[in-house]
Amino acid sequence: MTTDSNTPQNYILYRTRALGWQAVGYVIVAMQLTAEQATGAPAGFAYTLDTAGAYPDGSLYRVPATAYALSGAATATAGTALTLDLTPDNYGPKTETLVTLSDGGAGGTFSSGTVTFGAGIKTPQAVTYTPKAAGTVTISATNNGGLTDPASLEIVVNAAAAAAAT
Secondary structure, three states, X not given: OOOOOOOOEEEEEEEOOOEOOEOXXXXXXXXXXXXXXXXXXXXXXXXXXXXXXXXXXXXXXXXXXXXXXEEEOOEEEOOOOEEEXXXXXXXXXXXXXXXEEEOOOOOOEEOXXXXXXXXOOOOOEEEEEEOOOOEEEEEXXXXXXXXXXXXXXXXXXXXXXXXXXX
């Protein structure tokens, strides 16, 4: 069976911004609409196709991620590891997505140069980064799943303290 834009199908209207006790993904209403009717949702809401009718009114739709954040300390010491966190903005991407980290050739080391966001999973991922030398290092992240990449993270790296003479 094929459908066209005039064939009513199951859609849901859900929140894209939390309001009070209604979280992002809260289903306001499930309804039958044509594709043309399921456009122009008010600000803070979105329509999505729910062919299986899996999301009744009041349920929680697991909104797929469209972006992710990169965070960590703004300062570090050469030779000392710091933790970097990568966090999807919603329930992970629609498909498993590989994120690759870079320090722009500064020579530092990552505990893992890549992290994986599981499909539909809202789990932050952490890696450690050990800067090699004093200076400013720019950490960037790119992905293979179509998510919007975060802004680069600049870290000011201080020289390691000199060992005390005995």
